[in-house]
């Protein structure tokens with residue numbers, strides 16, 4: 001799978017990681033924070049989710065400038081009910097506070113067999129699969145319901161204006177000796193960041209994903225980036241719209257955070273996420289054959305005769321595994337607009353021009 005288009009160039013993942021770390025250390029992050037942010041953003045790019053990769057840096061820099069994103073801030077357990085933890089992210093980097101919230105949840109799930117973690121007031125927690133993978137690495141199953149608090153971008157089924165966020169849902173299942181199954185998607189037909197990537201590249205999006213400001217279907221990503229603004233639609237008609245509503249309520253309300261409505265509309269460049277995660281220890285079930293049963297099912301599912309033009313039937317997470325292998329070997333593709341925006345962010349972070357130049361010239 002080689003996805004480099006004519007205008008895109010590639011950068012080695014470790015160089016990109018060092019650039020991201022340097023930007024955040026220049027902005028004032030402690031080394032561990034800069035490392036967690038770089039781990040997350042570069043892994044999103046490696047996984048093929050450029051919408052949640054290094055292209056987010058300009059938005060984070062704006063949020064920092066607006067006094068919203070709080071550097072060097074850690075997750076705080078505000079209520080400890082044993083197998084239920086309520087955690088306040090205190091507007092800290094999502095890449096830090098979600099990591100810490102999952103570490104607490106993992107420890108409790110190993111102790112009790114299950115732990116529900118409500119994380120509220122986290123600055124953007126990015127690709128949710130990253131948090132499910134953290135749980136899976138510890139051998140645990142997890143489900144995650146997330147809202148994008150106060151930042152409506154998606155119309156409900158039957159509606160024509162923005163009423164809720166792109167509210168992602170994620171579930172993961174660890175496999176013995178293999179990468180976990182990771183189902184991780186925005187409940188909008190496409191993630192907002194994918195409209196940004198398409199807009200920056202000057203290409204259209206698939207039909208059925210967007211409505212213009214008068215509710216007419218369109219494939220032009222500019223309706224999300226230029227006035228008059230249109231809206232994304234939920235995936236899967238009433239089913240996706242319903243899942244998005246429950247992500248809003250489980251993520252935003254149950255965590256003690258907030259949901260999207262007139263009083264909570266976000267007025268700055270911050271993206272605030274709340275997430276309710278349920279983390280389970282599969283060893284706590286009386287299911288010694290669970291791994292074998294899962295593998296038998298996956299083999300059966302993948303043996304379906306393929307439709308015309310379909311090269312493979314994938315289990316959840318396998319497309320990301322394939323992209324990680326390809327991009328790990330050949331580098332991460334970055335379009336020129338995104339690369340320029342990251343350079344401007346590096347300048348705003350206070351990084352020395354000579355150091356910026358060293359990284360900026362690494363794109364080949």
Ligand SMILES: NC(=O)c1ccc[n+]([C@@H]2O[C@H](COP(=O)([O-])OP(=O)(O)OC[C@H]3O[C@@H](n4cnc5c(N)ncnc54)[C@H](O)[C@@H]3O)[C@@H](O)[C@H]2O)c1
Pocket residue numbers: 049051052124125126127128129146147148166167168170182183184185186187188189190191192194273313314315316317318319320
């Ligand atoms: N933090 C936030 O506020 C926020 C908001 C929205 C989305 N997101 C993130 O954006 C990312 C992208 O979301 P998306 O909706 O664009 O994802 P997507 O549409 O690419 O779907 C990804 C999921 O579908 C699976 N998949 C993809 N192609 C497949 C195929 N051919 N066969 C089988 N399975 C397949 C993948 O393994 C993955 O689980 C996600 O990581 C999500 O967590 C975050």
